[in-house]
Amino acid sequence: SAVISQKPSRDICQRGTSLTIQCQVDSQVTMMFWYRQQPGQSLTLIATANQGSEATYESGFVIDKFPISRPNLTFSTLTVSNMSPEDSSIYLCSVEAPSNYGYTFGSGTRLTVV
Amino acid sequence: GQQLNQSPQSMFIQEGEDVSMNCTSSSIFNTWLWYKQDPGEGPVLLIALYKAGELTSNGRLTAQFGITRKDSFLNISASIPSDVGIYFCAGQTSGSRLTFGEGTQLTVNP
Numbered sequence: 001s002a003v004i005s006q007k008p009s010r011d012i013c014q015r016g017t018s019l020t021i022q023c024q025v026d027s028q029v030t031m032m033f034w035y036r037q038q039p040g041q042s043l044t045l046i047a048t049a050n051q052g053s054e055a056t057y058e059s060g061f062v063i064d065k066f067p068i069s070r071p072n073l074t075f076s077t078l079t080v081s082n083m084s085p086e087d088s089s090i091y092l093c094s095v096e097a098p099s100n101y102g103y104t105f106g107s108g109t110r111l112t113v114v
Numbered sequence: 115g116q117q118l119n120q121s122p123q124s125m126f127i128q129e130g131e132d133v134s135m136n137c138t139s140s141s142i143f144n145t146w147l148w149y150k151q152d153p154g155e156g157p158v159l160l161i162a163l164y165k166a167g168e169l170t171s172n173g174r175l176t177a178q179f180g181i182t183r184k185d186s187f188l189n190i191s192a193s194i195p196s197d198v199g200i201y202f203c204a205g206q207t208s209g210s211r212l213t214f215g216e217g218t219q220l221t222v223n224p
Contacts, residue, residue, distance in 0.1 A: 006156075033211075042202060042214045043157070058211070092156050102147050103212065105156030 120215030
């Protein structure tokens with residue numbers, strides 16, 4: 001399956017600042033997915049990132065708050081903008097596994113906003 | 115939107131016991147996936163199911179895709195301490211996003 005490198009693995013940030021999370025995949029993939037996992041909760045899809053087009057955001061998530069870049073088929077970034085304590089979560093990127101066998105996840109970025 | 119009800123929310127068992135957890139939905143899914151998440155890690159795929167009625171094993175894990183396509187279960191036999199973690203089901207209809215269950219927190223007492 002695809003290997004995903006995600007960084008940073010964790011960060012503590014001041015409110016009002018922004019953090020950019022990087023996701024690197026060891027193979028070319030059409031779609032990359034960004035999820036949020038709030039403390040003790042399940043995973044919620046933020047957006048789908050396609051190379052060469054704007055990301056598609058899920059209900060409740062907007063581009064101004066979570067801008068996404070997808071410059072090529074192996075890399076994507078998610079920025080959490082103007083952070084507040086409510087943004088404290090684990091952020092995960094994901095890609096579809098080869099042969100359509102499920103989805104592979106990165107190890108996540110644990111964000112704490114103080 | 116689609117919702118998955120996963121139960122139980124948590125389980126406390128003794129090493130060696132068998133475990134069963136399940137997910138139900140009001141909607142039909144074409145794919146059911148079962149993941150395990152360890153602390154500080156992303157979810158790792160355990161089993162993928164693609165056909166109604168399909169029963170698939172992966173070592174001590176067995177999962178089934180319900181006949182109605184609205185449910186799935188995961189069984190773990192002869193649990194061991196490293197089975198500790200959060201287990202998530204996820205359902206998908208063709209071409210759509212994954213919908214995740216709320217997770218089952220498993221604790222195994224040695």
